[in-house]
Amino acid sequence: MRDLLPTEASHMTLVEETFKSTLASYGYDEIRLPTMEWTVLFQRGVGEDTDAVGKEMYTFEDSSGESISLRPEGTASCVRAAISNTMLRGDRPRLWYTGNMFRHEQPQKGRYREFMQVGAEVFGYTGPDIDVELIQICEDVWRKLGISDRIDLQINTLGNLESRLAFRNALVDFLVPLKGTLDPDSVRRLDTNPLRILDSKSEETQNLLQNAPRLTDYLDEPSTKYFEELRRILSEAGVSYSVKERMVRGLDYYSHAVFEWHSDDLGAQSQVGGGGRYDGLVERLGGSACPASGFAVGIDRIALVRDAAGKSADHRSCDVYVISLDSSGDTYVNKISRILREQADLRVRKHHGGGRVKNRFRDADRSGALWALVVGEEEMAAQTITLKPLRTDEPQITIATEAMIDFFNDKLKKDLAN
Numbered sequence: 001m002r003d004l005l006p007t008e009a010s011h012m013t014l015v016e017e018t019f020k021s022t023l024a025s026y027g028y029d030e031i032r033l034p035t036m037e038w039t040v041l042f043q044r045g046v047g048e049d050t051d052a053v054g055k056e057m058y059t060f061e062d063s064s065g066e067s068i069s070l071r072p073e074g075t076a077s078c079v080r081a082a083i084s085n086t087m088l089r090g091d092r093p094r095l096w097y098t099g100n101m102f103r104h105e106q107p108q109k110g111r112y113r114e115f116m117q118v119g120a121e122v123f124g125y126t127g128p129d130i131d132v133e134l135i136q137i138c139e140d141v142w143r144k145l146g147i148s149d150r151i152d153l154q155i156n157t158l159g160n161l162e163s164r165l166a167f168r169n170a171l172v173d174f175l176v177p178l179k180g181t182l183d184p185d186s187v188r189r190l191d192t193n194p195l196r197i198l199d200s201k202s203e204e205t206q207n208l209l210q211n212a213p214r215l216t217d218y219l220d221e222p223s224t225k226y227f228e229e230l231r232r233i234l235s236e237a238g239v240s241y242s243v244k245e246r247m248v249r250g251l252d253y254y255s256h257a258v259f260e261w262h263s264d265d266l267g268a269q270s271q272v273g274g275g276g277r278y279d280g281l282v283e284r285l286g287g288s289a290c291p292a293s294g295f296a297v298g299i300d301r302i303a304l305v306r307d308a309a310g311k312s313a314d315h316r317s318c319d320v321y322v323i324s325l326d327s328s329g330d331t332y333v334n335k336i337s338r339i340l341r342e343q344a345d346l347r348v349r350k351h352h353g354g355g356r357v358k359n360r361f362r363d364a365d366r367s368g369a370l371w372a373l374v375v376g377e378e379e380m381a382a383q384t385i386t387l388k389p390l391r392t393d394e395p396q397i398t399i400a401t402e403a404m405i406d407f408f409n410d411k412l413k414k415d416l417a418n
């Protein structure tokens with residue numbers, strides 16, 4: 001049961017906000033999706049043979065005997081929502097969502113049972129230009145977060161259904177005689193999802209795969225063209241990437257372009273985001289055929305990459321800590337606090353609970369505020385405030401209350417920027 005304490009939470013919020021504003025700047029609309037769905041949605045949408053659904057899902061029966069699951073990812077829900085709310089009839093929505101996802105994995109650095117994703121899904125576009133847009137959105141976010149040089153983009157194509165089937169058959173023909181030497185997971189996948197064997201973690205299996213058929217040799221002409229076009233647009237847009245022929249992604253709905261972002265900062269869990277095209281999913285979930293593409297990024301993992309880059313959020317609960325020295329000054333400082341919040345856009349924490357003056361200043365210091373704003377009898381009588389800097393050696397000053405907005409807009413904003 002994982003808590004995100006204020007410092008970590010504010011860092012996650014920063015990452016999330018950067019995604020939100022970037023997605024909005026591309027004209028994407030927010031959608032809020034439920035945390036729970038009927039289990040069958042994920043079984044049908046993501047695939048029962050995937051780890052996320054087959055092994056790691058939190059599934060339970062509700063009091064009416066229905067099988068419910070906590071969402072392991074957002075794509076299946078987004079597609080369901082688009083179909084059931086008739087969003088795909090004549091429209092081509094571009095949607096984004098954020099929220100907590102659940103997978104019963106072995107927890108370790110960067111891998112949690114409850115984690116946060118931000119994702120985007122676009123519907124109705126067949127060409128690779130929209131895939132490149134999705135990639136560019138993430139590239140913009142990496143730049144804004146100062147981590148572009150720590151994240152690498154890897155791409156691959158799974159081709160269309162026909163190409164993938166032809167390749168799947170060839171791969172099974174190659175692997176069946178080697179069944180006795182494959183790792184147990186791969187043996188299971190031979191029947192259920194042979195393509196996933198390609199990204200097996202077992203070194204022996206990877207060695208056996210050296211001579212396996214290659215997907216590129218089975219791509220038909222439309223699939224090859226699609227991938228060439230994707231690569232051309234990416235290069236023209238100045239996006240650097242590498243092609244990883246064995247990347248097949250862990251979820252079953254993909255076709256054509258697939259992509260992942262990785263960072264060396266995360267150890268074993270190097271993947272910070274992933275996505276791709278999933279042209280068959282809308283139909284599989286009961287809608288009319290509709291091409292679609294999307295990505296999801298792990299917010300927890302991006303925060304870890306920023307930590308590694310020394311860019312952890314510097315958490316401060318407030319900018320100004322307001323202390324009234326006498327209870328008779330409470331109404332006055334309440335007013336001052338409200339004015340500062342509304343007119344100077346500052347985070348203002350007011351002291352509560354009385355106590356010794358020394359302890360009030362101790363609380364001010366612990367709040368992380370840059371300034372303590374102090375009002376006693378003298379200040380009230382003269383309509384002034386006293387400002388004590390908490391993080392520098394500058395002397396305290398007393399200024400007219402009516403001048404405080406100008407003061408804060410000028411001085412404090414400068415301090416905050418440093």
Ligand code: HAM
Nearest residue numbers: 073075111112115271272273274275276294295296298
């Ligand atoms: P995914 O690759 O399974 O894709 O997950 C996306 C991201 O979620 C991962 O790259 C990782 O950063 C994060 N993530 C996954 N599991 C964990 C975990 N246990 N702890 C922390 N972070 C984790 C999807 O979920 C697809 N729905 C992406 C997509 C959208 N494809 C098309 N549209």
